[in-house]
Amino acid sequence: MKSLFVTATDTDIGKTSVCAGIAHSLKKSGIDVGIMKPFACGVKQKTGFSSKDLSILSNAANVCDPEEFVNPFFFPIPTSPYTAAKNLGVKIDIKHVTKCFRKLNKIHDIIxxxxxGGIMTPILKDYAIIDLIKDLNANTIIVTSSKMGTMNHTIMTCNMCKNMKIPVKGLIINNFDSTGYPISELERDLSVLTNLPVLCSLPHLTKFNLADFSEMITSQVDISTLIN
Ligand SMILES: Nc1ncnc2c1ncn2[C@@H]1O[C@H](COP(=O)(O)OP(=O)(O)OP(=O)(O)O)[C@@H](O)[C@H]1O
Ligand SMILES: [Mg+2]
Known part of the structure; x- marks a missing residue:
């Protein structure tokens, strides 16, 4: 089962943008790519998928799998799945999530x-995103930003992954806040401090465009090496 889990050091760092960029380029190279966002929280969209991220990802991969498989849990509250489920009295069933993942994996080459949020975003009392990555047995990339504080967040994220024996393929630095660290210094220091490769660095785009973003990723990373 081929899959890649896109996580990040925090919310709003660029997971959807990077994931969509990778999906777009895989699709362009003729690969049947499926997408999934097992848990989504936030404002419910009026049309299409409840989650805006799902709409972006589905468009990028040019797929339209049923929402119940690609996003088994949507909570219309901008908080963690754990808190949202508590507030709404919903029982989260992880087995259901892994079942949906396996189903999607059967109908696509890659998911x-x-x-x-980040790897410690809570889902159940003793179950966070990092446990889900482990259960899905997925390769992982970590999207990080260039803003001040990123060193702390990135090193903590990588250390947790090391402790949990999560296979991390590398880091992607998304420079969406152009006021942060100089990218060359960040690349140099994060690769040494985390012992992980910086796969690529993405510039701040004044007008975000998926095709350009995707092109920037593929010009720096051989995506086929991230997926197995
Ligand atoms: N390099 C960039 N340049 C300019 N804008 C960017 C860049 N990367 C991401 N963005 C914009 O920043 C916002 C947050 O990005 P994105 O939605 O990909 O983050 P996320 O980590 O998926 O957030 P969430 O935690 O809500 O899922 C989006 O509006 C996106 O278009
Ligand atoms: Mg997102």
């Missing part, structure tokens, strides 16, 4: 999975 790209977007996490929610």
């Amino acid at each position: 790209l999975v977007e996490g929610i």
Whole structure:
């Protein structure tokens, strides 16, 4: 089962954008790519998928699998799945999520999975995104930003992954906040401090465009090496 789990050091760092960029380029090279965001929380969209991220990812991969498989849990509250489920009295069933993942994996060559928040975003009392990555047995990439504080967040994220024996393929630095660290310094220091490769660095785009973003990723990363 080929899959890649896209996580990040925090919310709003660029998981959807990177995941969509990778999906777009895989699709362009003729690969049948499926997408999944097992947990989504936030404002419910009026049309299409409840989650905006799902609409972006589905468009990028040019797929339209049923929402019940690609997003088994949607909570219309901008909080963690754990808190949302508690507030709404919903019982989260992880086995159901892994079942949906396996189903999607059977109908596509590759599944790209977007996490929610960061790796310690809680889902159940003793179950966070990092446990889901482990259960899905997926390769992982970590999207990080260039803003001040990123060193702390990135090193903590990588250390947790090491402790949990999560196979991390590398880091992607998304420079969406152009006021942060100089990228060359960040690349140099994060690769040494985390012992992981910086797969690529993405510039701030004044007008975000998926095709350009996707092109920037593929010009720096051989995506086939991230997926097995
Ligand atoms: N390099 C970039 N340049 C400019 N804008 C960007 C860049 N990367 C991402 N963005 C924009 O920043 C916002 C947040 O990005 P994105 O939705 O990909 O983050 P996320 O980590 O998926 O967030 P969430 O935690 O809500 O799922 C989006 O509006 C996106 O279009
Ligand atoms: Mg997102």
